[in-house]
Amino acid sequence: MxxxxxxxxxxxxxxxxxxxxxxxxxxxxxxxxxxxxxxxxxxxxxxxxxxxxxxxxxxxxxxxxxxxxxxxxxxxxxxxxxxxxxxxxxxxxxxxxxxxxxxxxxxxxxxxxxxxxxxxxxAQARPVDVGQVMIDDRREFFLNIASAGISGYVAEAANNVKHRYPWAFLQAVVSGIIHQQRKHLYIRLDDAAWYDGRAYAVVVANGTTFGRGMKIAPEAQIDDGLFDVIVVKDTAKRTVLAALWRVYNGSHLSHPAVAYRKARIVDIRSPEGILGMEADGEVKHGHALNFEIRPGLLKMLLP
Structure with a gap:
């Protein structure tokens, strides 16, 4: 036994x-x-x-x-x-x-x-990928999703609700879009420049879903050895708010305000200093964020 x-x-x-x-x-x-x-x-x-x-x-x-x-x-x-x-x-x-x-x-x-x-x-045990992030000189692992930008504020706001009602995450997202400043992000994927500009958020996903059911990375797989990387680009707030429903059914990847790629290594920095971020909903802060997928690092019980 x-x-x-x-x-x-x-x-x-x-x-x-x-x-x-x-x-x-x-x-x-x-x-x-x-x-x-x-x-x-x-x-x-x-x-x-x-x-x-x-x-x-x-x-x-x-x-x-x-x-x-x-x-x-x-x-x-x-x-x-x-x-x-x-x-x-x-x-x-x-x-x-x-x-x-x-x-x-x-x-x-x-x-x-x-x-x-x-x-x-x-349930059957099978290998799954795990995300690793270096936050300056601190190493963390995450299973599902990490993100930076307004999502650090969103996670903190949702976590601070004493009794989190079902729409607490959505309320925090809307508040973040309206009130938080878009950060200038410089993002490299697999050692090649990919994105340089202001953005609402960048998501580094191993799993598909965060924020209580938002299908932010609908094509992500937990055993493909790759992150799904999504950027919500700097665009009008009303445009982002009007398209927010698409995150719940995973149809947002084709939206012109979204950039999407797969990568093994993701490096995120901002010329504006410290970045707020979250990993599996836990809030962190750092100047430099370096992500690496760790293929099959963990054996998990899964359907």
Whole structure:
């Protein structure tokens, strides 16, 4: 029987995660057998939980939480798997329970946690790509999507809503378009100049969806060894707002205000100084952003 560590973020789902775990615990036991539970409220604790679980023979870890929980686990797992070259990498799975759940949308995992538990019984482990970004001299990993420009403001505004209602992300996007200044971005793809000018945002996507269902990168694949890179160019605010609905059905890539390419390496800088960005919805800031796709770095439970 596979030994499993379950990592629970008690703050996920506006603080309802622990109560939901009680409702699904018996079914989890049937699906997984005995498991170890780690309830963590601080990202720094996750690395120790994973190291202890590996030392005790655990071969897979499953999180209960949303995109932020994914981000923390991915960073810890990628680091541990890189260091443990003499052992098989730990397999990762996610039972989505959060506000955005965009990774679940992108990868076909059921959004209802009860259905996700049933799915877990038949899930298969397969390699997926992971995004790596150097933010100045700090390294981060991300699973789904990272972006810079007004999206740093959008993520921060949405994260600061105490009880995030379904349209909080859309409201933050509209506010960002109206109120935030477009940054001058200089973007290189695979060491060749690609974009030089003002823009609302640049998106570096491994998955397809962010912002609670916005299909920003509809052609992205999580195992093709490439990022999908999208720029929303400097154009009239009313034009961007009028076309915003197209992001929800993925038809925006043909819009004249959008530039789109695939690449393995993405370098983003701004002559205006520090850039606000987000990775899996977690807000970061830096002068220089250098992205590299890490093909098959992680094994994940997927449909």
């Amino acid at each position: 596979v030994k499993t560590l379950i990592v629970l973020n008690p703050h996920a789902g506006n603080g309802r995660a622990e109560r939901v775990l009680q409702q699904i615990e018996a079914r989890l036991q049937n699906v997984l057998g005995d498991f170890t539970l780690a309830v963590t409220t601080h990202p720094d604790d996750v690395m120790q939980h994973l190291a202890d679980a590996r030392a005790n023979g655990a071969t897979q870890v499953i999180s209960i939480g949303g995109d932020g929980t994914n981000h923390v686990l991915i960073n810890a797992l990628a680091t541990i798997n890189e260091q443990a070259t003499d052992a098989a990498p730990m397999i990762y799975g996610n039972l989505p329970f959060g506000t955005g759940r965009d990774w679940a949308r992108a990868s076909g995992i059921p959004l209802k946690i009860e259905a996700a538990v049933e799915w877990l019984a038949h």
